[in-house]
Amino acid sequence: MNQAATPNSFRSGPDEDGRFGIYGGRFVAETLMPLILDLQSEWEKAKTDPEFQAELASLGAHYIGRPSPLYFAERLTEELGGAKIYFKREELNHTGSHKINNCIGQILLAKRMGKTRIIAETGAGQHGVASATVAARFGFPCVVYMGATDVERQAPNVFRMRLLGAEVIPVTAGNGTLKDAMNEALRDWVTNVDDTYYLIGTAAGPHPYPEMVRDFQAVIGTEARQQILEAEGRLPDVVIAAVGGGSNAIGIFHPFLDDPSVKIVGVEAGGKGLDGEEHCASITAGSPGVLHGNRTYLLQDGDGQIKEGHSVSAGLDYPGIGPEHSWLADTGRAEYVPIMDHEALEAFQTLTRLEGIIPALEPSHALAEVIKRAPKMGKDEIILMNLSGRGDKDIFTVAKILGMEV
Amino acid sequence: MTARMDTRFATLKAEGRPALITYFMGGDPDFETSLAIMKALPGAGADVIELGMPFSDPMADGPAIQLAGQRALKAGQTLAKTLELAKLFRETDKDTPIVLMGYYNPIYIYGVEKFLDDALACGIDGLIVVDLPAEMDDELCIPALEKGINFIRLATPTTDDKRLPKVLKNSSGFVYYISMNGITGSALPDPSLVSGAVNRIKGHTDLPVCVGFGVKTADHAKAIGAAADGVVVGTAIVAQVAGSLSKDGAATADTVSAVATFVRGLATGVHAARLVAAE
Numbered sequence: 001m002n003q004a005a006t007p008n009s010f011r012s013g014p015d016e017d018g019r020f021g022i023y024g025g026r027f028v029a030e031t032l033m034p035l036i037l038d039l040q041s042e043w044e045k046a047k048t049d050p051e052f053q054a055e056l057a058s059l060g061a062h063y064i065g066r067p068s069p070l071y072f073a074e075r076l077t078e079e080l081g082g083a084k085i086y087f088k089r090e091e092l093n094h095t096g097s098h099k100i101n102n103c104i105g106q107i108l109l110a111k112r113m114g115k116t117r118i119i120a121e122t123g124a125g126q127h128g129v130a131s132a133t134v135a136a137r138f139g140f141p142c143v144v145y146m147g148a149t150d151v152e153r154q155a156p157n158v159f160r161m162r163l164l165g166a167e168v169i170p171v172t173a174g175n176g177t178l179k180d181a182m183n184e185a186l187r188d189w190v191t192n193v194d195d196t197y198y199l200i201g202t203a204a205g206p207h208p209y210p211e212m213v214r215d216f217q218a219v220i221g222t223e224a225r226q227q228i229l230e231a232e233g234r235l236p237d238v239v240i241a242a243v244g245g246g247s248n249a250i251g252i253f254h255p256f257l258d259d260p261s262v263k264i265v266g267v268e269a270g271g272k273g274l275d276g277e278e279h280c281a282s283i284t285a286g287s288p289g290v291l292h293g294n295r296t297y298l299l300q301d302g303d304g305q306i307k308e309g310h311s312v313s314a315g316l317d318y319p320g321i322g323p324e325h326s327w328l329a330d331t332g333r334a335e336y337v338p339i340m341d342h343e344a345l346e347a348f349q350t351l352t353r354l355e356g357i358i359p360a361l362e363p364s365h366a367l368a369e370v371i372k373r374a375p376k377m378g379k380d381e382i383i384l385m386n387l388s389g390r391g392d393k394d395i396f397t398v399a400k401i402l403g404m405e406v
Numbered sequence: 407m408t409a410r411m412d413t414r415f416a417t418l419k420a421e422g423r424p425a426l427i428t429y430f431m432g433g434d435p436d437f438e439t440s441l442a443i444m445k446a447l448p449g450a451g452a453d454v455i456e457l458g459m460p461f462s463d464p465m466a467d468g469p470a471i472q473l474a475g476q477r478a479l480k481a482g483q484t485l486a487k488t489l490e491l492a493k494l495f496r497e498t499d500k501d502t503p504i505v506l507m508g509y510y511n512p513i514y515i516y517g518v519e520k521f522l523d524d525a526l527a528c529g530i531d532g533l534i535v536v537d538l539p540a541e542m543d544d545e546l547c548i549p550a551l552e553k554g555i556n557f558i559r560l561a562t563p564t565t566d567d568k569r570l571p572k573v574l575k576n577s578s579g580f581v582y583y584i585s586m587n588g589i590t591g592s593a594l595p596d597p598s599l600v601s602g603a604v605n606r607i608k609g610h611t612d613l614p615v616c617v618g619f620g621v622k623t624a625d626h627a628k629a630i631g632a633a634a635d636g637v638v639v640g641t642a643i644v645a646q647v648a649g650s651l652s653k654d655g656a657a658t659a660d661t662v663s664a665v666a667t668f669v670r671g672l673a674t675g676v677h678a679a680r681l682v683a684a685e
């Protein structure tokens with residue numbers, strides 16, 4: 001990994017050019033440059049506008065259902081026999097995942113900017129559903145780009161988006177997954193610059209998206225920090241989250257970054273194993289490059305061509321990662337580890353049986369890491385995990401793998 | 407700067423006609439055929455050559471150029487091979503300016519310093535890198551200018567008068583005005599709007615202003631050429647390659663001649679442009 005100096009604070013990034021160390025930036029076509037500068041200045045204003053913040057908080061409370069509970073997983077803790085395990089229950093949010101936190105924030109910005117049309121990319125369909133939801137709530141037409149492969153494996157979410165009035169456009173370019181959907185959304189945006197707001201679903205893309213999405217998701221960590229202090233009177237020893245583009249992870253990590261006693265662990269999709277091509281472990285097995293507006297760790301070949309990743313979970317199936325994670329990895333503040341498809345599937349079933357919670361396949365990766373770590377930790381230690389989404393959308397995928405009929 | 411670009415535009419200015427700038431994808435449909443296409447371009451009337459560097463994720467390109475890049479990558483094209491194309495072309499043509507066009511990541515992975523040295527050695531005169539706006543000049547633009555390679559900037563309808571000076575600041579060679587917001591291969595814009603935009607840019611720079619996006623026929627080329635210092639044609643040329651291929655996507659005996667014939671037609675249009683303008 002690239003060496004980076006240890007900063008005084010891990011929470012002060014990015015700089016005014018949108019950089020976290022060497023990562024981030026604004027690698028976009030000239031056509032889009034004025035748009036992202038506009039977005040940045042509007043975001044700067046909104047950040048400190050009490051009216052904007054009040055509307056955000058009110059929708060958070062009454063529409064999303066915030067704060068989400070912090071839950072002590074008693075039976076899982078007992079079963080593993082080590083550290084106490086707490087879940088931040090983002091799966092209880094309206095629409096079933098953390099994605100809605102970001103969508104509410106960005107739709108308010110879009111409204112502020114006088115935009116009249118929303119576009120979004122989606123992998124698992126959770127961000128697409130959340131985008132379609134807020135578009136319905138605020139009366140915007142919404143177009144969602146989704147890889148054709150994902151349209152197939154996330155059929156329930158496709159139907160939900162259509163019910164909500166969104167147009168879902170299957171993208172067949174490339175392998176038909178999240179990266180291709182993002183390319184297609186960017187093509188739409190350069191074509192429809194005047195009226196269209198691009199609602200990016202993860203903490204990646206050109207500045208200011210990584211920072212802005214992080215700030216909208218940081219409500220997760222801010223609440224969790226307070227909740228764990230109330231429940232245990234102290235901070236957790238480890239915070240764990242799954243990393244696709246990195247929005248749920250940075251959301252729970254960020255408020256803990258300047259607490260040196262708290263270990264930060266991001267879980268990447270190890271797919272079928274890191275020795276082959278079928279994984280999405282950008283940090284563990286990739287290298288820095290430039291894609292989708294930012295410099296970050298990517299899966300790529302020696303010629304700088306981007307590879308298609310693989311994960312059983314569509315939401316982690318992205319060959320890049322948000323730039324702040326790349327920087328956190330290089331500085332050593334956070335650690336990133338892979339979890340294989342089969343480990344995530346086992347964890348999915350474990351949680352379902354032990355706690356009566358069906359997790360999405362994405363946080364099932366984080367859960368598999370919890371299951372590995374907890375037994376090696378003391379009973380007085382605490383793990384906090386972001387349970388970023390519920391698994392209803394995944395039951396067909398899981399049934400197919402387990403050889404069951406639905 | 408390498409002299410070829412400025413010399414070429416000065417010559418055309420003396421002749422009183424706009425430049426025909428032709429884009430094709432390096433390595434499409436295979437290395438040898440694309441070398442033959444490149445060698446045929448000047449004879450067919452191309453004044454400047456844009457050599458496309460294929461990339462797996464061409465975010466600003468429409469379907470035709472996306473597919474051309476996929477064909478090239480499938481045939482094993484790499485950035486090193488694209489530079490090799492230029493080098494082989496230079497063995498027989500010392501005068502036609504070559505501009506590499508593509509996305510940043512393959513260059514970044516190749517290594518900026520090494521890339522610029524190799525590009526210079528292979529006879530490259532300029533670079534167009536779609537995802538490096540003026541805000542990112544430290545990455546490649548400044549190092550390229552220091553080595554003497556032109557950095558050609560894209561200006562678009564969203565580049566307003568306030569922003570133009572920033573965009574033009576480190577530009578050299580020519581300014582590439584993308585005449586509409588969108589991806590490559592979109593429809594032709596209204597030529598009268600184009601002439602207004604060209605004049606707006608000319609108010610800020612002495613560089614030649616060339617216009618592209620949507621030019622598909624000799625008539626388009628003529629209409630756009632009347633208003634600009636150069637006409638860029640890409641998608642329509644790439645489509646000629648695609649249309650000439652066998653069912654399994656291989657080059658045929660017609661591939662090179664299809665491109666050459668098409669470019670000859672465009673050249674006729676471009677050569678007639680100023681006659682229209684003078685009317």
Ligand SMILES: Cc1ncc(COP(=O)(O)O)c(C=O)c1O
Pocket residue numbers: 097098123124125126127201202203242243244245246247248249314315316360362363388389390
């Ligand atoms: C429930 C859930 N968790 C995690 C992710 C991964 O995205 P991110 O890394 O941005 O949180 C997704 C993406 O679709 C998701 O649906």
